Amino acid sequence: MKKKLVDYRDFVGESKISEIYRKGTRLSKFHILHVNSTYYGGGVAEILRNMTLLMNEIGVDVGWRAMIGSPDFFRVTKKFHNALQGDEIDLTDMKKKVYEETSEEFASFTHVDHDMVIVHDPQPLPLITCYRKRQPWIWRCHIDLSNPNEEVWDYLKSFAVAYDQYVFQMDEFAAKGFSDEYDIIRPSIDPLTTKNTDIEDPTVEKYLNNAGIDSSRPIISQISRFDKWKDPFGVLEVFKIIKEEMDCQLVLIGSMATDDPEGQEVYDRLRREINGMDDVIIIADAHDIMVNSVQRASDVVLQKSLKEGFSLTVSEALWKETPVVGSEIGGIPTQIIDGKNGYLVNPRDYKEVAEKTMDILSSETLQEKMGRKGRERVREKFLITRHIEDWLDLWHNLLTECKAF
Known part of the structure; x- marks a missing residue:
């Protein structure tokens, strides 16, 4: 309609x-x-x-x-x-x-x-x-x-x-x-698109199951184009640090724009990098309801870009009341209020990114508080x-x- x-x-x-x-x-x-x-x-x-x-x-x-x-x-x-x-x-x-x-x-x-x-x-x-x-x-x-x-x-x-x-x-x-x-x-963002509209928990669960994601365990995700500036390889390094301390899963959802010929190269390299890594799931060109489900189910969304225009995936996650740990570059700081709806980090400091992510993973109260403030921030501004x-x-x-x- x-x-x-x-x-x-x-x-x-x-x-x-x-x-x-x-x-x-x-x-x-x-x-x-x-x-x-x-x-x-x-x-x-x-x-x-x-x-x-x-x-x-x-x-x-x-x-x-x-x-x-x-x-x-x-x-x-x-x-x-x-x-x-x-x-x-x-x-x-x-x-x-x-x-x-x-x-x-x-x-x-x-x-x-x-x-x-x-x-x-x-x-x-x-x-x-x-x-x-x-x-x-x-x-x-x-x-x-x-x-x-x-x-x-x-x-x-x-x-x-x-x-x-x-x-x-x-x-x-x-x-x-x-x-x-x-x-x-x-x-x-458009709150009424398939990617951003409210969906019921059973629907979220169905799509997580289809992707092999265990909803009973903590989920970290990054949703971005397959692009070197989004630093998916750095995200893998951060995940390795977190896994030494906590049980969790990493979900990498990426797309390949028709005007970006490097996307396939980044995706292929990423597949090689995760070979043998437990608890890492990569999804290419996911449909919007899958993206919506993963953003809602995630305990933390990462946006660890090295260069960034604006990164609408930050607003998408905040709208779904999911805290975001994002780089202090580009348009990300206009969306994340540090310590309020997520954390701003130096994207090259893997230890800092891991620690801030674990802070959120360790506290459901913090997740809920940041989530409410994140949605309100998007409603007011984005x-x-x-x-x-x-x-x-x-x-x-x-x-x-x-x-x-």
């Missing part, structure tokens, strides 16, 4: 729902387009899928298109992504050619006659050069640009400067010295209703400046 904004009134109240509908009405005559690099896999695609449906339901004509690119294109853009997070790269003319020609080819069969275009992340960034620009363009960057590889950023910046407005996850992610014309919009309102406000302001009304 198609979701409607009014379905969210139990979470945010009638008055907020009414306010969002009014703001949507102001934009009802406009046609707005999102462009990213994949329809499936990763937080950006998940957010766009849920938000686009609700935007149209409230009367705003919002479309969504994903880049079509070759494996070579996605290998190049993954290297760009890693370089923007500090990796080295050999920025050859061939890489630039593959990158730019993909946008040119995509633009040749993708018409853009919208009143506003929002481009997500570096993959479709050159698209703005492929059209006769007649509307505002926004670059929505989900990546931390605070300390990028300068060579790659200088190259990508040559496309970014043509945009009218920039949107980052948080002030700390904005590229230094680039532009003061940016807004902050934090990501969100639900899709707030996210929709942020975009409506930004679009209205930018179109007003452009005298489109």
Whole structure:
């Protein structure tokens, strides 16, 4: 059954729902387009899928298109992504050619006659050069640009400067010295998706059994893309430390986004690493109800990323009243209040991560207290209703400046 904004009134109240509908009405005559690099896999695609449906339901004509690119294109853009997070790269003319020609080819069969275009992340960034620009363009960057590889950023910046407005996850992610014309919009979760909706205990138990997880023993989990920056190998080292002190299980749930060619390599290596390790369960491309069940059943969720954009899996776990031990980097500290709904840790200090995890595992009272505060934190800050309102406000302001009304 198609979701409607009014379905969210139990979470945010009638008055907020009414306010969002009014703001949507102001934009009802406009046609707005999102462009990213994949329809499936990763937080950006998940957010766009849920938000686009609700935007149209409230009367705003919002479309969504994903880049079509070759494996070579996605290998190049993954290297760009890693370089923007500090990796080295050999920025050859061939890489630039593959990158730019993909946008040119995509633009040749993708018409853009919208009143506003929002481009997500570096993959479709050159698209703005492929059209006769007649509307505002926004670059929505989900990546931390605070300390990028300068060579790659200088190259990508040559496309970014043509945009009218920039949107980052948080002030700390904005590229230094680039532009003061940016807004902050934090990501969100949709509490009514299969992944996040409330489910009954028997359903949780059924899916745990299907995966070979023993619900009678403590469960530690990490849910992430199979990505080196999520550090699943470090999670294994932490688990080894905990196992010396406590009986528990580790569940690693991962996905492979279509725009990330390194995912399969990380997964294959992880399978080799856990060979012979007792009490470690790895699940690839789990369906949403399995993710929901594991997050609810877990005593602690780990998010031990080495680099991070925002990590919506933290909000997902907190919404299900599960404490999270997460890295003190990226957007994770905006979600975890240290000592209140989880713990913030140095991701490279395995002993610290293990100790904080064991603190939570050792106390059901602490788990319950942190769990309640975690859900309330998400309700206040990270639900899709707030996210929709942020975009409506930004679009209205930018179109007003452009005298489109």
